[in-house]
Amino acid sequence: MIQPLDSVIVHTLTRVITPVIQLFALYVLIHGHDSPGGGFQAGTLFAASVILPIIAFGIQGSLSVLERRAIILGGIGILLFAGIGLLPLILGGEFLNYGKLPIPGMEASARRHWGILGIEIGVTITVAATAVSIYYSLRERGEGEEK
């Protein structure tokens, strides 16, 4: 069985640093257009912000329902990605041609800009959900072995 750390320093630092990681993940996701980063990195950072409390407080520190069913969220991320790709196909363009996205009052380049952000959100959800799901499955297995 994996023992949660019984240390005030670790517990306090986890409480302080978790929202900072989430904020940074959001920054990496939204700023992927201008600076290094994007869906994969942001997703991993989001996953880290969920996994860190589990490391510090043990499996009781998790939301358990969210983590156990996280893989469903991963599917939703893929659906979002593929859905944004399919919309232009229905409206007479090519698959994943964001220039044909139905956003009114915008030039094609601006539509592509928002299309990229949309699929990056999909990638973020999938990567974060998958990482959390794998970690939680392994962890739960480790806790279960002792019984």
Next chain:
Amino acid sequence: MTLFDDYLLLLLAVVTALGAVFVRDLFSGVLTLAAYSFFLALLWAGLGAVDVAFTEAVVGAGLSTLFFLVALYLTSHQEEVRKQLPVRIMALGGLGILGFLLLFGSVDLPVVGDPKSLPSKHVSSHYLRKSLEETDTPNVVTAVLADYRGFDTLGETTVIFTAGIACWMLLRRRDDSAT
């Protein structure tokens, strides 16, 4: 970043990689592997591939280390040593040939940033010149990954999701499967 720094980082990456292979304690091995990933990330950053460096640091040094660590709780900390000499000699010979072939192939690789090299002549110059105009995205890597080569990214995301499903199905607790 000078050439000397690149070679220093490369040397450190090779040393940590060898350390990860040779160390007996698996816990130390995992941490050495994280150090290897981190040096590799610094090397990518030195070569100007900042997005790759970011991914390597976050996924290679961060997430996979975490997975290895939590997986270590399901197994023992010590590496099981098998002294089968023929297997070792075969592995050494095979890896030696593979390493020689890789080095032999790397002779033909173009110099980093060479504008006359074959990869620079094809579509990349179009991406570099037109991506801001066409996609409104200053970071060319994001434009290529998410727009020009969006189909590849969709495939990659699906691969990650598939890996997640596989792990979930293999590792989930049996008493949970009824719900």
